[in-house]
Each structure stands twice: as structure tokens, then as C-alpha cells.
Amino acid sequence: MNSLNIKIIYRFLGITAILNGLFMFIAFPFSFFNEENEAWGILNAGIITIFIGLLLYLFNKPKNTNIQKKEGYLIVTLGWLTLSITGMLPYLLSGAIPSIPDAFFETISGYSTTGSSILKDIEIMPKGILFWRSATHWIGGMGIIVLTIAILPLLGIGGMQLFMAEAPGPSADKLHPRITDTAKRLYLIYVVLTFAEFFLLKVAGMTWFDALNHAMATVSTGGFSTKNASIAHYNHLPFVQYIITFFMLVAGTNFVLTYFALKGKIQKVFQSEEFRYYLFGIIGVSSLIIILIYHFQDPSLETSINHPKVFGDLEYAIRHSLFMVTSVVTTTGFVSADFTMWNFFATGIFFALFFTGGSAGSTSGGVKVVRHIVMLKNSFLEFKKALHPNAIIPVRYDGKSVSQTIVFNILSFFIIYMFIFIMASVTLNLLGLDFVSALGAAASSLGNIGPAIGSVSPVDNFAHLSTSAKWFCSFLMLIGRLELFTVLILFTPFFWRKN
């Protein structure tokens, strides 16, 4: 234990808290200029958070700046917890969400970019609080970018080495080699995407406040909406939905590829195997869903959502299919239509999509497409190896051989993911959810998606869960977001042993 550089951990947590508090100061005017009483609660939360941050920062001057693996794991997990614990102060101090389990759930749902909510009526919430909800998504998305670029490859878990091989490196056609510089460029893209979507949504007919919030919730693949009906609120404005679909697609794409695209190197984007599977997968599954909606919608399944067919039946089917498939695959979780109300088969497909995830190096959660590619290719090779056991046939990805170690990491990651999913389903079942809702809530929380099936379907929320089920889902969102290992390794005895 002595070998851990505790001071540098505290110092990082201090910086995290200070940044978080500054965002609360940004939320304050949204309440203040709308003459909401909650303004002062938000301001106080900001002051307290920055004060805590400063204490942690100033009283921990590390003698050396060595960060090793163990410090890395602790910084990531405790960093997200610091965000979540200070981040619920605006809800609690303003009285907007008075209960701690509810406030914690809503906060971690924000920072983990899950977007599940315990709020029954979102539209009566003060503007400052609504902005703060979106801000937790946006901050969480920033956290994920730095996590993926700077920390996961260092920790070398779940095959993330594979993805980072194509990011920062010494070669000239790669992104700028230094990590801090890479992070800066990706943050710039993140900010640019947010403002671009904000602007387009305003033009397409949203208020500027709603446009800003939805833009923040899109680029982070978060999914909190300022409307009770989520994006189904805009079913009379098809362009709003197409714009959001496009930005969800971008947010679920490796940010390094978006960087190349913005530099005009479109051919580099399509050279990425993950991007091809991701894009054509979404198009393929959407096409299937279009056919289902257009030809086989089950009239006995009625939805509470209003669906004006602005441009006729076919456009309706295309728009909602593309929107919902992209929303689930990118793990954004916005809702334009309730997929559980199309027909049985659509529910099954969407449940399977709960396990795809978007691209590595994006803000999306879940298993991620690159892992599926490697698993799929390895499965085919297993058949070859069954015939020719002594042949050495490596998995090839992006034209290069993938080391056996990385394939092994990825297979293990997926098995641990499925194992946690099954145990979590059984646990949520025990905590009172019915069978289908338990499967849905577990898959959705772990994959940071948001809506699920059963009693937590796209038109429901998580308000009715028991307190223990809310804590448990909060935990699932956290471990899902941090690629399982980062959190769970802290529960192993050998982590705390001196080596």
C-alpha cells in the first residue's frame, strides 16, 4: 500500500472536482436568468465542489509524479466517483431531486453517458437543472475520450491496445504523436461537433435551449432529453430527427477517424474495418427494420407516442428505423419511437443490438464493434483450426495480424461481460423486476444505453425501481462505462497487495 502514490491520486481528483464545479457555475445562469429558486442551490453546489477540489489539490503536493498501473486504475474509478458524488449536489441542494439514491442514479447515469432517468416528469424541471443533466453527459464524454486515449492503452485491458495502435504514434500519417496533443485535438472535434449540431438543431426548429441540451447529449452518446417523450417530441419535425441521427452516427465513430474526415482524408475513414462494419451494419439492420415497420407492424401493439406521418408511410419507416437502430448501436438511447411496439421480432433484434456497442475511440459504450469483428473472425478460424490444429492462422484486422494475446483479451472481456450481464439480470430479478425487465435493465445499464425493454421500455423510466435496484443499476453503469476491469480490479485482493 505504501507504494501507491496517494498524493498524486488526490491531486487528480482535486482537478476533476474543480472542473466539475466550474461546469456548475455555467449551469447557474440558466437558472438565474429564468428566475428559478434552484439557482442558489446550483451555485452553492459549485462553490462546495470547487472548495473540495481545491483542498484536495493544494494539500497534496506529490514528491514525484510517477503514475503506474495501480494509480491509473484508482484515478479512473475514483475520478468517476468524485464526479458523481459532487455532481449530485446541484440536484440535492436545489431540492430538484431530494433523495440521495435518486440523485446518485441520475448523476451517474449522466457521467456514464447512459441517460436512464428516475424523473417522471422532465419538463417541469428548472432549466438550470436540465442544463446540469446535459452537462454531466458532456463532461462524461470528455472523460471517456481521455480515458480511451491516455489510460486504457496504458492499462492494456480488453484488447484496447488494438484500437490504440492506429491512434497516436510516431508515423507521419497518424494523428499527432503526443497524447496530450491528441487529446486536445479530439476535444476540439468534440466541441466543434457540439456547436455544429446545436446550430443545425436550432435552424431545424428547436429552441436554442433544447438545441444546446440535445447537442450535448448527442455527442456524448448520453441520451438525456429535455422532453418527456425524448426525440419523439419532435416527430412533427423530421429534419430534427435526421440531424440527430447523423450526429449520433458521428459520436459513435472513432474520433480519430472523424479527425481524418475533417482533414479531408475520407479514404482513411473507409479504410477502417471497424467503421465499415459499423456503418454497413447500421444500414443493414435498419433496412430490415424498415421492412418490418412498413409491412409487418403489429396493429395490436399500441404505443402511447404520437406519430404524425409527415412525409408518408415509407419516410416514416425509414426515419424511425434509422433513428432507433443508430440510437441503440451508438448507445445514445434517444427515442423517436417505441421499438417494443413494432412487433415481436423487432424487440428481439433491438435486444441483440444492446450488445453491439459503437466504435472504440468514440463516446459510445457497450462491447464495441472492433471486439465483435475480432470474435467473429476468430470463430471462423476456430473451425479451420479444428481441421488443421497445427496451422498457425492469426486473426487479421485492418490488414494486420492481431497478436494471440489481444484476441485472448477480447474473448475474455466478452465472456466477463456476458457473465456480469447474466448475474446482473438475476440480481435485478431478485430486486423485484420481472424477467424481461431485468434482462433489459441489466443490458441497458451495463452497455450505457438508456432505454430497455419490459417495464423500462423506451416510453418508461427507472423511477419505479426499488432503492436497492437503483444502487445496483448505478454500479452497472459505472463498471460498464469503465470497461469492467478498471472498477472490478479494485475488488481483487491482489490489487491491494504490495508487489
Next chain:
Amino acid sequence: MNSLNIKIIYRFLGITAILNGLFMFIAFPFSFFNEENEAWGILNAGIITIFIGLLLYLFNKPKNTNIQKKEGYLIVTLGWLTLSITGMLPYLLSGAIPSIPDAFFETISGYSTTGSSILKDIEIMPKGILFWRSATHWIGGMGIIVLTIAILPLLGIGGMQLFMAEAPGPSADKLHPRITDTAKRLYLIYVVLTFAEFFLLKVAGMTWFDALNHAMATVSTGGFSTKNASIAHYNHLPFVQYIITFFMLVAGTNFVLTYFALKGKIQKVFQSEEFRYYLFGIIGVSSLIIILIYHFQDPSLETSINHPKVFGDLEYAIRHSLFMVTSVVTTTGFVSADFTMWNFFATGIFFALFFTGGSAGSTSGGVKVVRHIVMLKNSFLEFKKALHPNAIIPVRYDGKSVSQTIVFNILSFFIIYMFIFIMASVTLNLLGLDFVSALGAAASSLGNIGPAIGSVSPVDNFAHLSTSAKWFCSFLMLIGRLELFTVLILFTPFFWRKN
């Protein structure tokens, strides 16, 4: 293609058909002495089957007796298909099951020891046909024993090398080294277990006919019953249920261990890590279910099964919990009570148990306990490796290091299993089953269990499935029973390439 030794494949299929026909001759007197019209259909089926078998055998004199991997795969898959195609003749020719998809489903459900049925009323079936149903289980169980001992290790798939390492070998305390000799000994155990259970069930109050059929369906972990209510028919005879529970437990145990147990070497049985996990796993989960039944049975969930509480509430809870947990883990699929009617949580636990499977080297299907042990241990090691990436820490099983290749095979097997499960659920969803029933039917068919959840729950049957869903489930039962690879490899292009 020329390189394939086609003649020896045909010759093996001929032997298979002849053996199958002989069992039909055994079924004949059950009908004949009960003066059933169906007797002649069964006899004709036997004559035709043996005639086909003789043709295949006599007209294929192979020049050499070389069997290589490709012949191995073909013999196994085509062998099961030969059984199933000839095996449906008694149903078709007697008119007991007139439709081909139904007859094929019932037959492959028999040989794959799944035990799902399309019969709505079992008790009106002629005795000869009921015996034939049980016989398909019993033959299927014999097939699995020879498959596991002689063929799977040769093909080296899904980590089965690991299990066979402890079966036939040169060491003195191992089973007799020669494979044919091993097979003979295990068949002797199989026969002895069947007669022992037959005798005990008769003593406990079954008719001799029902005792024989249930014994055959138990030792093969098949699960066809001669009663509509399955073993719930005997809810007034607790000892019948305890006897069946015990024999299910034995049938799900590695037959090599049963051999040692019968030789008096009980300590060797408990030295097996798989057996310890298997036994204590069943006891642990049963204990949990006992608590659920005893304290938390949901009174709003009503079952159609009659449950006389012969020895009071506690014994009732213990008996049904042990029975149903053992039935699902061993993939037997007998039903004493409808687990979906205890409470939500029990359904979740049983669904998770659908993926355990019994022991390798038993007649049970599914993933198998040994694979779970290796996956679980490997998962823990992945956490260690995340901290110490250069340390070489092998998975240990039964006190020995498991080679990385075998661990890799097992991880891949499980991922392919889950992948097929998900695709199968979506497909069954498409073929008209609702979400829960599709998950249940896919898991149950692939794991050769029998009853499932939803509209194919323990008190339902598969009669209401569409014809295409029946064909699809038949396919799932076949590939599940033959450890996936054996069948699926025939669909790869490289299998059919000359090497």
C-alpha cells in the same frame, strides 16, 4: 473430395441403421402384445431400416479403413441424421405422428436427448410408440458416450481434449487404456444404471412399463415422459421423484467417475474438480430455490399442476427444488413443478441454469461445467494479467496447468455458443415466437434441455410452433448435441476443399 473415404462413411451409417432397426424390433412387441394396430407400422419401419442399413453396409467394402478428421465429422453428423431419418419411420408408418416436420422434430428431440415434444396428449399414444420415443433417447445417449470417448478428442474441439486427458490412458489407475474397451465398460455402466433405476422406480410405485421408459429417459438425460404432466404425475409419490433426482444426478456425472465409484474408489470421484463444482453447485442453487419456494412463493402465479404436499411444506420445497435444479443442470428436462410459477426470481435463476450443462463425459448437453470452471478461472487470471501483463499464469484444473490452446478453444466455444443462441433467438422471434419464448426455445433446444419459458414452459409443449420453427429447433437440437463444430464445420467451404 476424392480424398474422403466415402465407403467407410457409408459402412458406418449402415451399421448405425441396422442397430436402429433392431431397436424397432424391440419396440414391436410392446405394441403387439397390447393388441395395438400400430404394431405393424413399427415392424415395417424396422424391416425397412435394417434393409437400408444392410444395403449401405454390404455395398460399401472400403479398401482401407483409414478414418481421418473429415470422415470423423461426417460420420458423426450423418450418423445422427441417419438415426433421425430412419427413426421417424415408426411414427410415420404407424400413423401415430402423421406429419413429417412433427415426426422429425420428435425423433431428433429423442436422439439428441432433448425431450421437447410436439405431442399434445402423450397418454393416448400406443405403448409401442411410447417405448420407441424412450428408445430414441436411450440410443442417443449411447451415441453420446462413444462420441465423447472416441471421436471428440480425435477432432480436438471445444476443449474436449481437457476432459479426455483423465479418461483412457496408459497409466494404471486410469480407465482401461484401449478406447473400445473403455466404451464397453461405460456401456455396461449405462445398462446397469438403467436397470437399477427401472427396478427402484417399480418398487416405488410405478408400473413396470412406466418405470422402464422413465429409466431410459433418465440415464440418457432425455426427459421424454409417458405422462402428460411429466414427473409431476407422480407428485403423490415422493420416492419416485427422489429416485429420479438421484439418477439424473448420476447421468449428468462423467461416466468415468461413475465407473470409479462403482469400483469403490469414491475418493477419486471427489478429486475431480468438475464433480465438486457440479455437485456443490446443484446443492447451493437448490438451497436458494428452497428458500424461494418456502418463503417467497408468489401466490398470484397459479400453476395447472396438482401439488399434494405429501410430507408437508418444507419437504415439498426441498424435493421440487432439488428435482428441478438437477433436471435443468443435467439437461434432463423432467418436470415435477413449473419453475416459472414460483416467482420472478426463480425464472431468472432457471434461465441462467439453461447455460450450465452437466459434466463432460456424461450424457448431458449444454456448455458443461468444466468449460465454466476454465472460463471462470481464466476471468480471474485476466484481472491479474491486467496488473502484471508479462507474468505467465496458466489456468489450473484438477491440479494441472491447462494449455493456453485449450483455454482458447473453450473461450471460443462459449462465444460461438452464445452467438448461435442470440441468432437463434432472433430467428425464432422472426418465426413467430414472442420474445421470452424465443429466448427459452433457443436456449432449451441448443442445450438439449426440453422445457423452457414463455409459451414453451414446463407445462406447455412445442406443438403450437410453426413448421419452420419446428425445423429450426430440430437443427438447434442437432448442433447443440454434437458440440456445434461437428455439424457447422460441414457448412464451411474449406471443409470441402482437397488439402
